[in-house]
Amino acid sequence: MDDVGVSKAPIPWWLAGMILGLVQVLAVGLAKPLGVSTQFVVADAKVLKHIAPEYTANHPLIGSDKYQKFGYGWWLDVGLIVGAFLAALLIHRWKLQTTTVWWRHNYGTSVLRRLLTGFCGGFLILLGARFAHGCTSGQFASGWAQLSLSAVPFTITLFGFGMLTAYLVYRKIPHIDK
Amino acid sequence: MSTIITGLVVGGLFGAALVLAALADPDKIIGTLRLKDFHAMRTIVVFVLVGILGTWVLEFLGLANFDIKPAAVASILLGGALLGIGFGLTGFCPGTGLACAASGRIDALVTVIGMFLGALVFILIYPNVVMPLEKVAGYGKTTLPEITGTPKAAWIIPIVVIGFAALFLTRAKKPATS
Numbered sequence: 001m002d003d004v005g006v007s008k009a010p011i012p013w014w015l016a017g018m019i020l021g022l023v024q025v026l027a028v029g030l031a032k033p034l035g036v037s038t039q040f041v042v043a044d045a046k047v048l049k050h051i052a053p054e055y056t057a058n059h060p061l062i063g064s065d066k067y068q069k070f071g072y073g074w075w076l077d078v079g080l081i082v083g084a085f086l087a088a089l090l091i092h093r094w095k096l097q098t099t100t101v102w103w104r105h106n107y108g109t110s111v112l113r114r115l116l117t118g119f120c121g122g123f124l125i126l127l128g129a130r131f132a133h134g135c136t137s138g139q140f141a142s143g144w145a146q147l148s149l150s151a152v153p154f155t156i157t158l159f160g161f162g163m164l165t166a167y168l169v170y171r172k173i174p175h176i177d178k
Numbered sequence: 179m180s181t182i183i184t185g186l187v188v189g190g191l192f193g194a195a196l197v198l199a200a201l202a203d204p205d206k207i208i209g210t211l212r213l214k215d216f217h218a219m220r221t222i223v224v225f226v227l228v229g230i231l232g233t234w235v236l237e238f239l240g241l242a243n244f245d246i247k248p249a250a251v252a253s254i255l256l257g258g259a260l261l262g263i264g265f266g267l268t269g270f271c272p273g274t275g276l277a278c279a280a281s282g283r284i285d286a287l288v289t290v291i292g293m294f295l296g297a298l299v300f301i302l303i304y305p306n307v308v309m310p311l312e313k314v315a316g317y318g319k320t321t322l323p324e325i326t327g328t329p330k331a332a333w334i335i336p337i338v339v340i341g342f343a344a345l346f347l348t349r350a351k352k353p354a355t356s
Contacts, residue, residue: 021228
């Protein structure tokens with residue numbers, strides 16, 4: 001039943017955008033602009049420190065203090081997971097799902113292929129985010145909030161390649177409830 | 179201590195907002211990248227505009243905490259492209275991937291596992307690949323107003339105009355089909 005089309009968003013776009021924007025302003029006022037992806041490297045660095053302590057200590061990136069302690073950014077990511085979990089529960093959108101409407105509409109019910117694509121996509125997402133010094137949060141949203149020069153090349157390739165890839169991968173358009 | 183609380187509060191609000199906004203919904207992201215469902219795009223436009231204007235206000239009040247990323251243009255172009263491909267394949271980015279995994283999406287959880295591998299490879303290739311690339315077309319930590327010697331308003335006002343133009347162009351058409 002619910003698999004027929006893309007369902008409506010819980011709240012209107014203008015309200016959603018204002019809330020997200022105000023969270024950004026709160027972050028800038030209290031600590032520093034939003035960012036998510038650095039902490040994946042911090043988590044890996046913590047594990048590497050146990051497996052290969054010497055390699056980690058001498059590494060030009062993860063040997064530094066920023067990647068060896070759980071700071072504001074770490075707790076932001078922990079909070080993000082908890083906040084998303086609670087919000088999804090509260091609005092009754094917490095649901096075990098293995099695939100998406102767009103995927104099913106183009107590739108049928110092949111869950112394994114969706115998961116494999118997800119894994120490879122995740123690999124590219126974080127590798128790319130670190131090459132770019134930030135992701136959609138830290139480089140795009142926060143970059144523009146600060147008028148950072150770095151946001152310009154990032155925006156061009158992120159959305160350029162994002163739109164091209166989506167166009168090539170998701171050819172068939174499902175019903176979208178707007 | 180206060181770092182932990184600030185991080186948890188800001189992150190918690192951000193995670194909840196991503197779910198409410200349906201940015202933590204890969205179907206909405208793919209819909210926007212395919213230019214078929216503008217909900218996510220309009221949300222992001224408002225998010226960025228409120229972020230820019232709010233940060234500007236905070237700066238006037240002397241309350242803004244900036245964190246400008248270095249404009250390592252070559253590295254950022256490559257990173258944006260890789261992230262864009264992963265974004266277009268999956269409909270996730272680092273923040274929304276975590277939020278989606280927390281809302282019961284197994285495909286997002288697998289994507290997050292791929293992200294940890296991406297971060298690991300980034301660490302491993304950092305000394306030999308990333309560090310040399312960072313020096314190609316590197317302009318340092320600078321902003322658009324700084325590097326061009328122009329006032330902030332000369333950037334913010336046109337960006338706001340472009341944002342409103344994007345919202346106008348993607349407005350819902352009157353005779354609602356669906």
